Amino acid sequence: MPTVAFTRALERFLRAPPAEVGGATVGEALGLVFASRPALRGYVLDDQGGLRRHVALYVNGKPVRDRARLSDPVAASDKIYVFQALTGG
Amino acid sequence: MTDRVYVGTRKGLFEIARKAKGAWEVAGVHFLGDPVTAVLAEPDGTTFAALDLGHFGPHLWRRDKAGGEWRELAVPAFPAKSDSATDDPHPWSLGKIWTLEPGYVAGRIWAGTMPGGLFRSDDRGESWKLNEPLWTMPERRQWMGVAGGEQPGISAVLIDPRRPDEIRVGVSTAGVWASHDGGKSWRIMNRGGMYNEYMPPERREDPIAMDIHRLARCAAHPEIVWCQHHNGVFRSKDSGLSWYEITAIKPSKFGFAVAAHPRDPDTAWFVPATKDEKRVPVDGKVVVARTRDGGKSFDVLTKGLPQRHAYDLVLRHALAVADDGDTLAFGSTSGGLWISENGGDAWTAPEGRLPPVNAVRFAA
Numbered sequence: 001m002p003t004v005a006f007t008r009a010l011e012r013f014l015r016a017p018p019a020e021v022g023g024a025t026v027g028e029a030l031g032l033v034f035a036s037r038p039a040l041r042g043y044v045l046d047d048q049g050g051l052r053r054h055v056a057l058y059v060n061g062k063p064v065r066d067r068a069r070l071s072d073p074v075a076a077s078d079k080i081y082v083f084q085a086l087t088g089g
Numbered sequence: 090m091t092d093r094v095y096v097g098t099r100k101g102l103f104e105i106a107r108k109a110k111g112a113w114e115v116a117g118v119h120f121l122g123d124p125v126t127a128v129l130a131e132p133d134g135t136t137f138a139a140l141d142l143g144h145f146g147p148h149l150w151r152r153d154k155a156g157g158e159w160r161e162l163a164v165p166a167f168p169a170k171s172d173s174a175t176d177d178p179h180p181w182s183l184g185k186i187w188t189l190e191p192g193y194v195a196g197r198i199w200a201g202t203m204p205g206g207l208f209r210s211d212d213r214g215e216s217w218k219l220n221e222p223l224w225t226m227p228e229r230r231q232w233m234g235v236a237g238g239e240q241p242g243i244s245a246v247l248i249d250p251r252r253p254d255e256i257r258v259g260v261s262t263a264g265v266w267a268s269h270d271g272g273k274s275w276r277i278m279n280r281g282g283m284y285n286e287y288m289p290p291e292r293r294e295d296p297i298a299m300d301i302h303r304l305a306r307c308a309a310h311p312e313i314v315w316c317q318h319h320n321g322v323f324r325s326k327d328s329g330l331s332w333y334e335i336t337a338i339k340p341s342k343f344g345f346a347v348a349a350h351p352r353d354p355d356t357a358w359f360v361p362a363t364k365d366e367k368r369v370p371v372d373g374k375v376v377v378a379r380t381r382d383g384g385k386s387f388d389v390l391t392k393g394l395p396q397r398h399a400y401d402l403v404l405r406h407a408l409a410v411a412d413d414g415d416t417l418a419f420g421s422t423s424g425g426l427w428i429s430e431n432g433g434d435a436w437t438a439p440e441g442r443l444p445p446v447n448a449v450r451f452a453a
Contacts, residue, residue: 010145014161039161043145047167047182054144084144 002029002074006040007083014039026059027070029080044082056085091411093155093452094418095136096426097125100444102138105418105426113428113439119159120150125447127406129189129198132453137198137214139186147185149200151214155452165200165208165217167224177230179204179240188406190246193253201243205232207258209272220272223258228277231297232263244405245304249311249328257314257329259301261405265316265329282332286320287365303405304329305349305357313354317347317405322359324384335384340371346408348417355383358410358433360403360419368402375399375425377417377433393436394427401425406448420446 002023006016016037023029027049034041046052050068057064058081064072074080092107093116102125104117120140126147127139134154141147150159167181174181184203192198192209200208200217207220223229232241245259254271257278267278279296288298300319306328307313316323321342322335336342343364350356359378363371370376375394378387395401401421408419417433420426424443427436 013142013145013148042148042164042166043142046146046180048170048180052144052146 001076002078002080004029004033004080004082006044006081009084010040010043013043016040016043024073025070026057026064026066026072026074026080029074030070030082054085055082057082090413090430091416091451093130094409094411094428095128095130095138095450095452096418096420096443096446097128097138097406097448097450098420098424098444098446099124101125102128103443105428105439111430111435111437113437115439115441127186127189127200128448128450129191130450130452131191131198134452135213136452137189139189139200141185147183149186149214162214163216165202165206165210165219167206167219179230179232184240184242187242187244188246190248193248193250197253199246199248199256201246201258203242204240205229205243205260205263207243207246207272222273223266223268223275226275228297229263232260233298235261235300244301247304247306247311247314250308251311255311255328257304257306259304259316261302262298262300262319264296264299265301265304267329278329279332280330282325282334283316283318283323284320302345303347305347307349307354308351310352310354313349315347315349315357317344317359319343319365322347322384335380337380337384337386338378339387339389340376340378343368344403345405346403346419348408348410350410350414351412352414353381356381356414356432357384358408358417360408362402369400370402373398373400375401375421375427377419377436379433388433390429390433390436392434393429393438395425399423399425404447407446409449409451411451412453416451418449418451420449422446 005018010016021032094105096103101121102119106116124141126141129137136152149162170181188201190199208217244261247257249255256268258266265278302317312328314325322338323332341361344361348358374396377390401423418428422445
């Protein structure tokens with residue numbers, strides 16, 4: 001099953017431990033994390049469900065392509081990492 | 090008298106307490122390192138703080154009593170963008186909470202935001218609902234972004250304490266909007282009086298092009314509304330329906346902040362600055378301009394304020410008057426903070442060097 005890990009910078013605000021989840025896309029995997037930790041969603045996604053402008057999401061070390069719909073497919077062994085983009089903000 | 094003021098800054102929320110006559114000091118530091126964009130202190134001791142975390146978005150926290158624990162609440166959120174809104178120039182996602190205001194109904198608070206959404210909570214901020222009539226009206230797409238940002242922002246929400254369905258909303262940049270039915274319907278209010286020097290000639294008096302930096306109303310006489318506009322100072326005697334310019338303001342007519350006396354309809358305070366291209370105090374002197382005669386004349390108050398090489402700019406939510414009408418505070422983008430206990434005649438600065446100040450609010 002894919003794993004989702006979050007930058008430790010989020011721990012200042014709320015618990016965000018790594019999780020092993022299901023899902024066939026990045027969006028589905030994140031959705032499963034947020035189902036158990038609903039407060040985390042607003043730190044990562046905007047009101048339309050896209051990645052926040054200054055949040056980065058990598059799959060196996062490469063940036064996600066679809067930041068708006070999070071439709072990139074993920075496989076069971078994939079590692080999703082969510083962190084702050086170095087764009088200021 | 091009021092003995093506590095909250096100061097929202099670029100790097101946290103500072104709680105300033107009065108220790109003795111004329112002596113104030115930092116008594117609490119909250120959210121250190123995080124930008125605080127708006128603060129609201131309710132009479133029951135509840136305090137709200139809106140944060141704008143650069144990477145991780147806007148958030149809202151509440152503390153139920155002084156010394157208590159902060160708890161994160163739901164944040165106002167926009168609905169899914171409809172297909173008919175694909176050409177909307179403004180995002181359907183909360184940029185930041187710019188102002189939090191009491192609703193004068195138990196549990197009710199209002200949030201004015203960028204990109205121009207007005208939100209209401211009826212359960213002390215636990216949940217929020219977008220005011221759809223204002224957001225979906227076609228004119229809203231003509232709203233313009235404010236300097237330093239691409240998004241329009243609701244800079245002021247005024248609720249009539251006697252009739253909580255009477256609402257005025259000031260928008261930077263989109264004029265003054267009014268609702269007489271609790272937000273079910275809206276119309277633009279600033280017909281006549283105001284003008285936009287920055288617009289092309291044919292739109293100099295266009296109400297929707299008015300840059301309303303800040304509105305303030307006299308709580309005991311809510312029909313009296315003061316406006317610090319991008320182009321000057323204006324006053325309304327009919328709850329914002331019509332306006333007239335206050336030309337006696339000195340040393341300049343540009344500024345962001347205004348505070349209205351809670352009981353005296355003729356008294357208000359401003360913090361003027363060199364207009365528009367420079368945005369620093371006139372001649373490097375921090376001053377407060379006070380009128381006590383409805384704007385016919387002004388005192389320029391300087392005692393206790395820096396008068397040499399001071400380049401402090403005071404943003405629109407960074408000047409406040411307490412319910413007693415005597416205690417005032419304002420903070421600057423250079424981290425200055427000054428408090429007066431006598432209507433502005435003399436000012437004192439708490440010890441410390443604060444981060445840039447966004448918002449100042451007295452405990453009720």
